[in-house]
Amino acid sequence: MEDNGILLETLIGxxxxxxxxxxVLLTRRSEEPYKGYWSLLGNDLAFNETxxxxxxxxxxxxAGLSNVNVEQCHTFSNLDRGLEDRKIAVTFIGIIDSKxxxxxxxxxxxxxxxxxxxxxxxxxxxxxxxxxxxxxxLKKKLLNIASLKLLFPSDFSLPxxxxxxxxxxxxxxxxxxxxxxxxxxDLIEETGYFNEGYSGRPAxxxxxxxxxxxxxxF
Amino acid sequence: MEDNGILLETLIGxxxxxxxxxxVLLTRRSEEPYKGYWSLLGNDLAFNETxxxxxxxxxxxxAGLSNVNVEQCHTFSNLDRGLEDRKIAVTFIGIIDSKxxxxxxxxxxxxxxxxxxxxxxxxxxxxxxxxxxxxxxLKKKLLNIASLKLLFPSDFSLPxxxxxxxxxxxxxxxxxxxxxxxxxxDLIEETGYFNEGYSGRPAxxxxxxxxxxxxxxF
DNA sequence: GCAAAAGTGTTACTAGTACACCCATGC
DNA sequence: GCATGGGTGTACTAGTAACACTTTTGC
Numbered sequence: 239m240e241d242n243g244i245l246l247e248t249l250i251g252x253x254x255x256x257x258x259x260x261x262v263l264l265t266r267r268s269e270e271p272y273k274g275y276w277s278l279l280g281n282d283l284a285f286n287e288t289x290x291x292x293x294x295x296x297x298x299x300x301a302g303l304s305n306v307n308v309e310q311c312h313t314f315s316n317l318d319r320g321l322e323d324r325k326i327a328v329t330f331i332g333i334i335d336s337k338x339x340x341x342x343x344x345x346x347x348x349x350x351x352x353x354x355x356x357x358x359x360x361x362x363x364x365x366x367x368x369x370x371x372x373x374x375x376l377k378k379k380l381l382n383i384a385s386l387k388l389l390f391p392s393d394f395s396l397p398x399x400x401x402x403x404x405x406x407x408x409x410x411x412x413x414x415x416x417x418x419x420x421x422x423x424d425l426i427e428e429t430g431y432f433n434e435g436y437s438g439r440p441a442x443x444x445x446x447x448x449x450x451x452x453x454x455x456f
Numbered sequence: 457m458e459d460n461g462i463l464l465e466t467l468i469g470x471x472x473x474x475x476x477x478x479x480v481l482l483t484r485r486s487e488e489p490y491k492g493y494w495s496l497l498g499n500d501l502a503f504n505e506t507x508x509x510x511x512x513x514x515x516x517x518x519a520g521l522s523n524v525n526v527e528q529c530h531t532f533s534n535l536d537r538g539l540e541d542r543k544i545a546v547t548f549i550g551i552i553d554s555k556x557x558x559x560x561x562x563x564x565x566x567x568x569x570x571x572x573x574x575x576x577x578x579x580x581x582x583x584x585x586x587x588x589x590x591x592x593x594l595k596k597k598l599l600n601i602a603s604l605k606l607l608f609p610s611d612f613s614l615p616x617x618x619x620x621x622x623x624x625x626x627x628x629x630x631x632x633x634x635x636x637x638x639x640x641x642d643l644i645e646e647t648g649y650f651n652e653g654y655s656g657r658p659a660x661x662x663x664x665x666x667x668x669x670x671x672x673x674f
Numbered sequence: 675g676c677a678a679a680a681g682t683g684t685t686a687c688t689a690g691t692a693c694a695c696c697c698a699t700g701c
Numbered sequence: 702g703c704a705t706g707g708g709t710g711t712a713c714t715a716g717t718a719a720c721a722c723t724t725t726t727g728c
Contacts, residue, residue, distance in 0.1 A: 614708095615707070635707095636710095654706080655706070657706055658707080
């Protein structure tokens with residue numbers, strides 16, 4: 239067959255929330271090409287594995303994370319995206335909450351960094367383009383309540399949640415209306431704890447009720 | 457590299473509306489394996505083409521169609537989906553209006569058939585699974601007004617449109633409310649013509665206004 | 675006490691839902 | 702004239718949008 243020579247790779251953008259900002263996990267390249275540049279995590283596909291197996295391994299081995307919700311995003315096949323070889327990228331997005339990130343943070347041989355999606359560093363290959371595609375994909379996905387719960391499993395405040403939605407929707411929301419909407423959905427309940435240690439009045443912390451609910455928030 | 461031997465194929469489900477029913481275009485296989493079964497249109501990927509180029513050629517050569525709106529759907533990489541080779545499928549959905557289908561219908565060497573998505577015939581390979589995935593993907597896409605315009609470029613009646621949405625949403629809609637909603641969006645206008653030749657009162661025909669509008673209908 | 679951020683209620687407007695009768699055509 | 706399917710209006714309900722002052726904390 240003619241497609242001998244076409245290589246397949248997976249590339250995953252793992253997203254979390256840190257201090258009410260959407261962040262993506264990148265790794266710094268330690269080798270040429272693009273040595274010193276940041277890039278998405280990923281791996282070439284082996285003959286006897288599925289894309290999903292491959293990307294699960296990437297998450298564990300390169301990011302040192304588990305419990306990441308992974309979903310396929312898009313497949314890119316431009317002729318010029320590999321440097322020497324013909325290379326097709328199947329991209330994924332991963333979602334994980336920041337508390338699990340803290341717990342699972344461990345040393346491995348990769349230099350990793352979380353970057354605000356509004357402030358992505360210089361990346362190698364076409365990853366800048368892919369990251370922007372992933373961000374659009376993520377934003378659509380996060381309009382759904384089930385996805386939101388992946389980012390905020392517990393102990394979040396409504397102002398935090400609101401700031402994330404303001405990034406997704408790219409507009410400011412009214413605090414009272416936002417609160418009213420969320421509480422009226424009967425999805426969340428107070429934990430009784432407060433978000434202390436910041437300036438200003440401490441915010442009440444909430445958690446999702448165990449009964450799962452689907453549907454879009456906006 | 458290890459992925460020598462992994463073949464890539466494109467597979468496309470082309471959708472249209474015929475008599476208010478959503479239909480998908482399949483071809484009957486003239487050779488083994490699965491000789492006599494129906495299957496999606498598609499082709500193996502060559503070294504020097506993108507997935508999008510490949511699928512555009514499939515549409516022209518196998519379906520005999522042009523003016524099809526094509527969008528990438530999902531990439532399937534199960535180890536057992538090829539029969540002898542390892543084969544990964546990148547799937548696409550295509551949308552075309554029925555009038556263009558009529559105009560472009562031409563003879564080629566492929567036996568083609570349009571099938572109601574509620575009544576798909578026996579298909580080869582894993583295409584039954586892929587078709588169902590595509591149908592879900594299509595339904596989400598058709599909630600958007602821009603996609604709807606691809607199916608109904610002109611001279612459609614509101615009852616026709618309503619029947620399509622009833623299939624997408626899988627519930628019955630009230631005629632008066634549907635009409636009120638569509639007219640209130642200021643998207644469509646009467647053509648002055650009527651849908652004659654059917655039993656009952658002829659329906660007014662509409663067309664979309666030239667100003668494009670985005671957003672979701674439901 | 676002052677700066678910072680969170681919590682709270684009411685009103686007006688807009689969109690969605692429910693529902694029953696008349697109209698135009700073919701036979 | 703009757704069967705078929707299309708067109709129309711109103712009342713009710715729910716959701717969204719606009720808007721300002723008070724509360725709790727850290728310093």
